[in-house]
Structures are given as structure tokens and as C-alpha cells.
Amino acid sequence: MSYDYKIERGEKFVVIRGDFFEIMDEIRDMLRRKVGAVITDPPYGRAQYSDKFNKYLIPLSDDKRMKFVEFVSDVLTRRSYAFVCTNCFEYAKYVVDFEKRGFNLYGDVVMVYGEGAPKKYRLRDAHEHLLIFARELRKDVDTNSFKNVYYTIRARGINRCHPVEFKNAPQEKIGVTVKPVMLFREIIRTFTQRNELIVDMFMGSASIGESALLEGRRYLGIEIRDYVYEFALQRLRRVERDMKEQKVIFM
Ligand SMILES: C[S@@+](CC[C@H](N)C(=O)[O-])C[C@H]1O[C@@H](n2cnc3c(N)ncnc32)[C@H](O)[C@@H]1O
Numbered sequence: 082m083s084y085d086y087k088i089e090r091g092e093k094f095v096v097i098r099g100d101f102f103e104i105m106d107e108i109r110d111m112l113r114r115k116v117g118a119v120i121t122d123p124p125y126g127r128a129q130y131s132d133k134f135n136k137y138l139i140p141l142s143d144d145k146r147m148k149f150v151e152f153v154s155d156v157l158t159r160r161s162y163a164f165v166c167t168n169c170f171e172y173a174k175y176v177v178d179f180e181k182r183g184f185n186l187y188g189d190v191v192m193v194y195g196e197g198a199p200k201k202y203r204l205r206d207a208h209e210h211l212l213i214f215a216r217e218l219r220k221d222v223d224t225n226s227f228k229n230v231y232y233t234i235r236a237r238g239i240n241r242c243h244p245v246e247f248k249n250a251p252q253e254k255i256g257v258t259v260k261p262v263m264l265f266r267e268i269i270r271t272f273t274q275r276n277e278l279i280v281d282m283f284m285g286s287a288s289i290g291e292s293a294l295l296e297g298r299r300y301l302g303i304e305i306r307d308y309v310y311e312f313a314l315q316r317l318r319r320v321e322r323d324m325k326e327q328k329v330i331f332m
Contacts, residue, residue: 222271
């Protein structure tokens, strides 16, 4: 590979420091029809409440979004699901692009006042969606309780997002919208089977990775920013260590 990338492995995870769009063609064939779920949180910008957001958080261009959806379509099995976090501005674009590839919008988990959302602003800015796309429904998992879901999650109690602190972060607007591990554990438990591979090409701090490992799934994460990648790697190592020492509850 001629790209600038780095790869590290744990027992049940692989993380890559690099640009997903640069490496996607190299990993596509390895993953083709093998992925149990894509669960990811692509950058979707926060221009609606600040003009100072950093370049890694600008929403994907139309071209990149299409490439991302095409990749997801190629690597998922016929029946596995895609989960994409986004805001109300990008929502319909994902629906259109996934429909072009034969998926339907199956569900929508709405996270209100998540970690990335400023609380003083109106609801439009203070919520995000987790869109669930499916081509065919899986018969080996029971997703009844999740049909056409509409959840509101407040950043308190069990679904609280734990803010993260990055070492060596430059003085830019850091902007990683950390996701609630309890919610993602529930989703992973409901929609996938043990040992299946979860792919997250916009890894951030690896909340989805932690959720996947704690539910006994395998995880592949990709992150473009060095210090965010380092944080995620240490986090996943710690989770595997804690699981070995039985310090955490896992499936
Ligand atoms: C919204 S955040 C993900 C937050 C994550 N769910 C968490 O819990 O921390 C999106 C992440 O994707 C990363 N990113 C942006 N463009 C990327 C690319 N082309 N390839 C890989 N990662 C990228 C950003 O650096 C950012 O950390």
C-alpha cells in the first residue's frame, strides 16, 4: 500500500489510522459480503451552530457519500444492516443514496441532547439520528422490539455519553461526538450475532468499538486523525484487558 496508514490489532479488533477513502478499495475485496453490520458516525458538520468546526467534521461531499454507501453495500451480507449517525440536514441524502443501492430505511433512533449537541439551542440543532438501513430482514435475529423505533435519549443516566480527553490534541475544535455505549450495546446485541464483524470507518473515540467488544463481536475501526486514533486504540486495549480480568460485564 502506498498510502500513509498504520494498523494495530487486538484479540478481536483491528484499527487503521488512515483515510477511509484512500484505503477503501484495498479492503473492499477482503471484506466483501463478510460484514455483520456497518455501524458508523460519519462527519456531518456543525455549521448550523458554529462556523469554527474543523475540516475532519465537514459533511461528506455528494461524491464521497455515494462512495461510502457503495462500499457499505459491497461489504455487507445480503441481510446485514447498516447504521449511520447523522443530523437532520444530511438525513434525506443518506436515504436517497441507500435506496439507490437497494436498501430501505428500516428504523431511526433519535438521540436528543447527545454529547455533541449544545443544550441551549433549539431541538433542530440538539438531536441526531441513527438511521438503520436494510435490504432484506434477517431471520436469525429478533428485531421486533426495534421496528420503526423512535428513541429519545437524554444525556443522563445509563445512556450518558462519557466525554473524552485527547492527549496531544491541537488547538482546533476537537468535535468528536461520543456515542452512548449502552445504547450501542443494545443495538449490536439486537441486530447482530456473536463474533460477527462490525465495521466503523469513522471511528472517533471508538464508543462503537467498545460496544462491539463488550457484546462479543469483532471490530474494525478506521480513523484519520492521529491523536483520536491513539485514544481509540488505548481504549480498545483497555476494554480487552478489563474483559480478561472480568472487570466489566460482557456477553
Ligand atoms: C463524528 S466523529 C465519530 C465519533 C465516534 N462515534 C465516537 O463515539 O467518538 C467522526 C470521526 O471520523 C473521522 N474522520 C473524518 N474523515 C475521515 C476519513 N476520511 N477517514 C477516516 N476517519 C475520518 C474524524 O476525525 C472523526 O473522529
